[in-house]
Amino acid sequence: MTWNDLVALFPILILALGSAALLMLGAWWPRGRELMGLGSLVAGLSVLAAIALTPPVTEISGLFGAGPYARFFTALWALVAALTLLLSRRYGAERRFSGGEYTALVLFAAAGMALLSGATSLVGLFLGLEAFTLVLYILIAFHREDDAGAEAGLKYLVMGAVATGFLAFGIALIFTSTGTFHLPEALSGLDPASGMRPVALLGWAMLLLALGFKVSLVPFHLWTPDVYQGAPAPVAGLLATGSKGAVFAALLGLTAGLEVGWDDLVPLLWLLCVLSMLVGTFCALRQDNLKRMLAYSSIVHMGYALMALLAAGPTGRTALVFYLAAYTAMTLGAFGVLTSFSRASGEAQWLGDLRGLGYRHPLRGAALTIFLFSLAGVPPSAGFIGKFAIFIAALDAGFIALAVLGVLASLVSVYYYLRVVVVLFMSAADDVPLHGGSRGEGAAIALCALATLGLGILPAPLLDLIAQLIP
Amino acid sequence: MIVPMSHILAFSAALFVMGLACVLAQRNLIMILIGVEIMLNAVGLTLVGASALWQKVDGQIFVIFLMAMTSAEVSISLAMVVYLRRRKGTLEADAFDGMKG
Numbered sequence: 001m002t003w004n005d006l007v008a009l010f011p012i013l014i015l016a017l018g019s020a021a022l023l024m025l026g027a028w029w030p031r032g033r034e035l036m037g038l039g040s041l042v043a044g045l046s047v048l049a050a051i052a053l054t055p056p057v058t059e060i061s062g063l064f065g066a067g068p069y070a071r072f073f074t075a076l077w078a079l080v081a082a083l084t085l086l087l088s089r090r091y092g093a094e095r096r097f098s099g100g101e102y103t104a105l106v107l108f109a110a111a112g113m114a115l116l117s118g119a120t121s122l123v124g125l126f127l128g129l130e131a132f133t134l135v136l137y138i139l140i141a142f143h144r145e146d147d148a149g150a151e152a153g154l155k156y157l158v159m160g161a162v163a164t165g166f167l168a169f170g171i172a173l174i175f176t177s178t179g180t181f182h183l184p185e186a187l188s189g190l191d192p193a194s195g196m197r198p199v200a201l202l203g204w205a206m207l208l209l210a211l212g213f214k215v216s217l218v219p220f221h222l223w224t225p226d227v228y229q230g231a232p233a234p235v236a237g238l239l240a241t242g243s244k245g246a247v248f249a250a251l252l253g254l255t256a257g258l259e260v261g262w263d264d265l266v267p268l269l270w271l272l273c274v275l276s277m278l279v280g281t282f283c284a285l286r287q288d289n290l291k292r293m294l295a296y297s298s299i300v301h302m303g304y305a306l307m308a309l310l311a312a313g314p315t316g317r318t319a320l321v322f323y324l325a326a327y328t329a330m331t332l333g334a335f336g337v338l339t340s341f342s343r344a345s346g347e348a349q350w351l352g353d354l355r356g357l358g359y360r361h362p363l364r365g366a367a368l369t370i371f372l373f374s375l376a377g378v379p380p381s382a383g384f385i386g387k388f389a390i391f392i393a394a395l396d397a398g399f400i401a402l403a404v405l406g407v408l409a410s411l412v413s414v415y416y417y418l419r420v421v422v423v424l425f426m427s428a429a430d431d432v433p434l435h436g437g438s439r440g441e442g443a444a445i446a447l448c449a450l451a452t453l454g455l456g457i458l459p460a461p462l463l464d465l466i467a468q469l470i471p
Numbered sequence: 472m473i474v475p476m477s478h479i480l481a482f483s484a485a486l487f488v489m490g491l492a493c494v495l496a497q498r499n500l501i502m503i504l505i506g507v508e509i510m511l512n513a514v515g516l517t518l519v520g521a522s523a524l525w526q527k528v529d530g531q532i533f534v535i536f537l538m539a540m541t542s543a544e545v546s547i548s549l550a551m552v553v554y555l556r557r558r559k560g561t562l563e564a565d566a567f568d569g570m571k572g
Contacts, residue, residue, distance in 0.1 A: 141554065
């Protein structure tokens with residue numbers, strides 16, 4: 001590792017070293033809210049560094065990319081970490097989260113996500129993925145007085161550990177077939193001329209299984225609703241946006257270098273995409289818990305993202321990255337509103353808890369409405385533009401059945417999102433006001449709402465930017 | 472190589488499947504975690520074998536990364552085990568079924 005490598009790694013080093021520094025600081029100065037605020041600042045610094053500094057090299061030690069693509073996602077995940085910490089301040093203080101550990105873990109998770117998104121080697125992919133998976137095991141069960149959190153943590157731990165085994169074995173098999181971890185050379189084992197093709201195919205199947213688990217594609221989705229419901233709301237937001245988006249960013253990098261062998265994977269991915277959209281939609285229809293509904297809807301959304309991946313080509317890849325950014329803004333916003341409604345006694349996650357909130361808390365009610373409409377794909381919102389771009393790309397690439405199914409799934413989705421909005425603006429049964437929300441939470445939600453609407457009304461600048469930086 | 476790669480692959484695949492069977496069949500949390508460890512050891516074996524096959528040190532370096540990662544994972548899982556045991560008084564995975572739907 002040379003000096004230039006370290007300079008190129010600077011935004012991620014800020015996150016990782018800042019995480020370690022805040023952990024140490026927390027041992028002597030146990031002030032939760034202040035530490036979380038400092039953590040937001042550190043993450044904000046990392047965003048600035050990722051945007052402003054030009055990396056002297058494009059690849060770090062043959063493990064991670066430092067090009068514009070990696071920088072874009074570094075900035076995005078650092079921003080998500082900053083907003084998560086901002087949202088967690090009151091939530092954490094009421095539940096007596098120890099600030100040092102919580103802040104350090106969230107920052108470290110962002111570092112892992114940034115590394116994963118820019119991985120140019122299977123080793124880098126594994127290390128990045130594990131860096132934030134291990135962190136999430138702890139964060140999900142962070143609230144020590146909560147049985148649901150403990151159960152969610154256990155489920156994610158057991159399933160995640162098995163997925164790690166599959167991921168590592170898949171990587172080992174791919175290495176066996178080609179003798180290198182570096183992408184895209186490591187993918188040449190899928191060439192029919194190569195003697196190790198069966199080994200490479202098995203390796204790819206295991207890799208896709210493990211990554212499919214992380215982004216909760218059907219049939220590897222069973223952990224998702226329970227973990228979303230049990231995890232603290234800000235952590236669920238981080239899990240829903242960062243961990244899934246980073247895996248998709250890495251998948252895009254993986255498949256972009258895949259010249260031979262892509263045709264072998266298309267039928268498999270096609271099936272996963274169809275199953276995710278169908279099962280996710282049907283399960284989301286009958287949920288009375290907002291967090292579980294968001295979990296199933298995230299499965300559907302990962303189906304859309306997979307459709308963009310399948311469409312390949314520059315249009316498909318641009319649509320995928322744009323959709324990841326849009327999905328991050330609206331999902332983080334929805335979990336942010338949920339966090340800001342929570343009281344020390346519990347979260348308002350059941351539909352009944354939300355009755356009449358649109359009148360009592362009009363601003364946050366309106367924000368939640370914006371996020372849900374955007375998730376449903378109603379114009380003018382980021383979700384609409386994202387879905388539109390994906391369906392166009394799928395039609396161009398000849399996946400007509402997928403595009404039709406996607407349109408139908410998003411039509412049905414209007415029903416389960418609208419159900420929440422209707423409840424929000426019903427007359428309240430009892431007059432128990434939820435928490436008024438703090439200023440930090442308001443700022444984070446406002447930023448997400450602004451991004452959701454802004455990307456919906458003016459998507460061109462971001463689309464142009466993404467078209468330049470995709471691999 | 473003295474041992475052919477196909478033998479190493481067959482052996483590590485058997486080890487991996489045994490670990491997976493342990494995860495699926497056992498209901499005790501500790502036994503499930505042991506199963507995961509067996510799966511990861513199968514990975515290490517494959518990597519060392521492949522590294523000898525291609526005469527490259529990359530695979531062996533990855534095994535060291537894997538060991539470091541596994542120890543981190545074990546320490547987190549054992550902390551979870553202690554915490555869950557305190558909360559529920561049991562380590563049977565079936566006891567944790569509060570959320571459904």
